[in-house]
Amino acid sequence: MTLTYKNILVAVDGSNEAELAFQRAIQVAINNKGAKLYIVHVIDTRSFAMYESYDRSIAKRVVELAEDMLSKFENNALQAGVSEIHKIIEYGSPKQMIVKELPQKHNIDLIICGISGMGGVERFLLGSVSEGIVRYAPCDVLVIRNM
Numbered sequence: 001m002t003l004t005y006k007n008i009l010v011a012v013d014g015s016n017e018a019e020l021a022f023q024r025a026i027q028v029a030i031n032n033k034g035a036k037l038y039i040v041h042v043i044d045t046r047s048f049a050m051y052e053s054y055d056r057s058i059a060k061r062v063v064e065l066a067e068d069m070l071s072k073f074e075n076n077a078l079q080a081g082v083s084e085i086h087k088i089i090e091y092g093s094p095k096q097m098i099v100k101e102l103p104q105k106h107n108i109d110l111i112i113c114g115i116s117g118m119g120g121v122e123r124f125l126l127g128s129v130s131e132g133i134v135r136y137a138p139c140d141v142l143v144i145r146n147m
Helices: 016-031 057-080 094-106 120-126 129-136
Strands: 007-011 036-043 084-091 110-114 140-144
Touching (some): 016 110, 036 057, 094 110, 110 129
16 A cells, blocks of 8 residues: 655744754655645734734734745756646644644645744743644644654
8 A cells, every 4th residue: 555645844943953854855755756835824813913913014014024934945846847836825823724724725635834942941832733633633744853
C-alpha cells in the first residue's frame, strides 16, 4: 500500500521552527507528485486586539508582514519545484483554524508544523498550537523539531 498526500498544509508563523516545517513540507510535496501545498498563517487576533483599539495601523501592519512572509515562502517553494501553492491568511485562533476549518475546507490530508519547545508552564498558560494540532487534527500530522 502506498500512502500519498494530495493536500498538504504547513503552518508558518515566522519562527525558526516554522521555517524548518516549511522546508520539510517542500520535500513532502515534491515526493508526492501533484500534491497541493497550502501555506497558512493565522493571525491570532486575541494577541493584538487590545492594542488595535488604540492604533488601527497595527492590524494593517500585521497583515502586510504576513503577506510578505507568505510570498517569500511561495517563491522558495516554486524555486524548489512545487507547482501548486496556495497562500492563506486567516484570523482567529490558530488551533481552531488549523485543526477544524482549513482541513475541512481544503480536504487536507497532512498538516506539517513546527514545535516551539515551550516548557510545561508556558504550555499550560498559553496552550501549544502544535499539541492542539496533534491531539485534534482529522488527518496525519508531522511535527518538526528544532534539534
